Amino acid sequence: MVSVRQRRLAEGAIGLQDDRKQVRAWVMYDWANSAFATTIMAAVMPIYFVKAIGGTDADWGFTQTAAALVIALLSPLLGAMADRAGNKKSYLRIFTFIGAAASVCMALPGKGDVLFVSLLVVVGMIGFGGAGNFYDALLNDVASPANRERVSARGFAMGYLGGGLLLAVNLLMILKPTWFGLPAEGSAPSQISFVMVGIWWLLFSIPIFRHVRERPVAEAARRRNQVAEGVKRLAQTLREISHYPELLKYMIAYWFLFDGINTVIVMAASYGTTIGIESTHLITALLITQFIGFPATVAFGALASRVGGKRMLYGSLMMYLIIVVLGFFMKNALHFYILAALVGLVQGGSQATARAIYSRLIPPDRTAEFNGFLTFTSRLISFMGPLMFALVKVFTDSSRYAILAVAFFFVVAMAVLTFVNTAKGEREAIRPFAG
Template identity: 65%
Template sequence: MRDQPKTIKSWVMYDWANSAFATTIMAAVMPIYYIDAIGGTDAGWGFTQSAAGLVVALLSPLLGAIADHSNNKISFLRAFTLIGALASLLLAFPGKGDVLLASLIVIVGMIGFGAGNTFYDALLNDITSPGLREKVSARGFSMGYMGGGILLALNVVVIQKPEWFGLQDSTGGSQVSFLSVGLWWLIFSVPLLRLKQEKTAAQTSAKVGEQIRVGLSRLRETFSRIRQYPELWKFMVAYWFFFDGVNTVIVMATSYGKSIGIETGPLITALLITQFIGFPATYIFGNLAVKFGPRRMLVASQALYLVIVVLGYFMQNATHFYILAALVGLVQGGSQATARSIYSKLLPEGRAAEFNGFLTFTSRFFSFGGPLVFALVRIFTDSSRTALLAIAFFFLMGMVLLSFVNLAKGEREALQAS
C-alpha cells in the first residue's frame, strides 16, 4: 500500500481526527473543567498526566514489538482509537467531586491517544517511500493542527454561549465538547482504520501468548542492539533533549501565563492562534525540509525555540503571549513532523513499530527533565521568568548533538541491517 494517494490521505486524516483529543481534552478544556467543575487540583491534574505518561511509556515498546511481528499495526491502532474515543465520550459523565473517576477516564483516554500514536507513526514507513516522508509527515501534522483547531474553536463557542445550543451553563457546554471529541475521533479515523495489512500465514495463526513471547524477545533485542546503529542512537539522544524542551513549553505555557497575570480567555485564544498558524506553517516547513534538508530545518526550528524562550522571559501581557503563540505555531508541528520523518529513515526494515515504541518509552521517560528543571529553578530563584529561560538549555543541547548526526550514514546502516 506504499505511496498510494488514497492510503496517504487516509493516514493524514487520522491526525485531523485524534488531534481533537490533544487540543480540547489535554490542553484547553479538560484541565480547566477538572479544577472548576469537578473539584480537582493542579497537583491532581499533574499526577494524572504523569500516571498516563508512565503507562504509555511502559506499554509502547512491547506493543510495538508485537505489532511488528504480527505485521498488524492497523489492528492495534483500531483498538487504541476505540479506547481513546470511548474515554472521551465518558468524560461527559463525571460531576462535582468525581475527581478519581475523572482522572481514571483521562488516563485511559491518554493511553488510547499515546499508544495509538506509536502505531500511527510506525505506519509512515508502510505507506510512503523515504523520499516522500518529509512531505507526508508534515501533511499529517498540518491537518492535525487544522482539525484540532476547528473543533476547539467550535467547542469554545459552545462553552461560552451555551444558551445558543439549549444548554443551561458552561458546564453542559464542556460536557458536549467531550462528546464531540469522541465522535470526531471515531468518524475521521474510519478511512485509515478500514485499511488492511497483508500478513503471512504464520503471523495470522500466531496466538496471543506467542505474540507476547516474541514481542518480549524482540524488545530485549532492541535494548541490546540499538547501539549497533550509531547514527540512530545519536539522533535519539538529540531528540530526547529537543522533545523535552518542546514538551516543557507545551505543558508549562498555560501555568506560566497565569503566573504572570494572563487570564484564561487569552490563554485559550493563544492556543487557537498556534493551531491555525500551525496548519499552513507545518505544510510549508515540510517543503522547506525537502529543499534545504531535514536536519538543517530541525536545527533552525530549535534556534527559533531559543528565541521564543528568551522573548517569553520578557513577556508582559496577553498581546506578547499571542505573538509567542504565533511563533510556536511556525515551528511546533513542522519540527515534530521532520523529526518523525528523519527517525523513520534510520530504522531497520520490519521493526518500525518496535523502534517507535522504544522512542516513545525513552522520550517520555526523560520528559520529566524539562518540567523538573523549570520547577527547581522556580523554587531556588523565586522567578517563573528565570525558570522559563532555563529551558533554553534543552534546545541548545539538541542543536549541538544533532550536528554530530550523519543522516546519510544512518540510512545506510538501516538498509544494511534489513
C-alpha cells in the same frame, strides 16, 4: 554500490505512485486524533482542571508525568508485537477506542474530583500515545522514504486544521453558550466539548481503518505467541541499538526535543492561567497556533525536502529556545498571542520532520518495533519536562522560573543534533546486521 542519494531518488520516483487513497486515509487520522491534543491536552482541559475542578498547574504537571511513564512502559512491547504479527492497525483501533472513551467520560467529574479527572486524563493520554505509536509506524507502509517528509508534514498540517476547527467550535460554545441552548453559567460547554472530542476522534478514524494496508508478514510469524515474540524483539532491539550509532545519537536529540515541545504543549494553558491570563485569551491564542500551524507545517515540510530535515529541525529548536525565554517575561494576553503565533510556525513542522527523519534511520522491516522503542525511551525522558516544571514551581513558588527551566531540553537537543550524520544513518539502517 548504490548510494543513499541514488536510492532515495529512485524511491522518490516510486513514491510518485504511492497509493493516494492510503496516503489521504493516513493523513486523516491526524485530523481525527488532534482533537484530543488541542481540546484536552493543550486548551480546554488544563484550564477546566484548574478553574472548575480545583487542581493546580503542579497537579497537572504530575498528571502528565504519570501518563508519560505508563505509555513508556507499554509502547516498545506493543510495537514489537505488532511488527511480528503484522497488525498495527488492530492496536491502533484498540488505543483509539480507549482514548475516545476516556475523552467522553471526562464530562462526568465535578468540583474537587482532581484524582478522578487526573485518572481519566492519564487513560486518555495512554490511548492517544499508544495509538500515535502505531500511526507513526504505518507511515512506512503508505509512503516511500523520499516522500515521508511531505506526507508526514501533511499529516501534522491536517491535524492543525482538524484540531483547530473543533477547538474553534468548542471556544464558541464556551464563550456563547446560549447560542447552543446551554446555560450562561456553569461547566456544561467544557463538558460537552470533551464528549465531542471522543466522537470526532472515532468518526474521522474510519478512513485509516478501512483503507490503509499493512505490508504482509510471514504466516509463521503470525502463528507465534505475540507477547513472547514481543518481549524477544524488544530485548533484541536493546542489544542491537549500538549497531545503528547515528540512529542512537538522533534518538538522544529526539528525546530532548520531544520533551521540550511536549512540555510547552501540555503546560502552556495552565501556566497562562496561573499568571493571570483570562481563559478566553488562552484558548483564542491556542486557536491561533492551530491555524498558523496548518500552512506553516506544509511550508516547513516542503522546505525540509529542499534544504534538509536536520537543518530545519535545528532552526525550529532555536525558535523554541527563544519562545520559552520570552515566556518567562510574558505579562499579558498580547504577549501570549505573539508566543502562540511563534509556536504555530514551528511546532507541527518540527514534529513532522523529526518523525520523517527517524523513519529513514530505522530498519524498514521493523518499523512498529523501533517506533515503540522510540516512544518508550522518549516517554521515559518526557516525564522529566512536566516533572521539572512542577518541581521548580513547588520549590520556587514561581511558574515563570518553571517555564524558563524548559529551555534546558532545547539546548541539549541542539547540541546532540549537531553530531548526527543522517546520510550515514540511512546507510546503517539498510545494511545487514552482523551480530
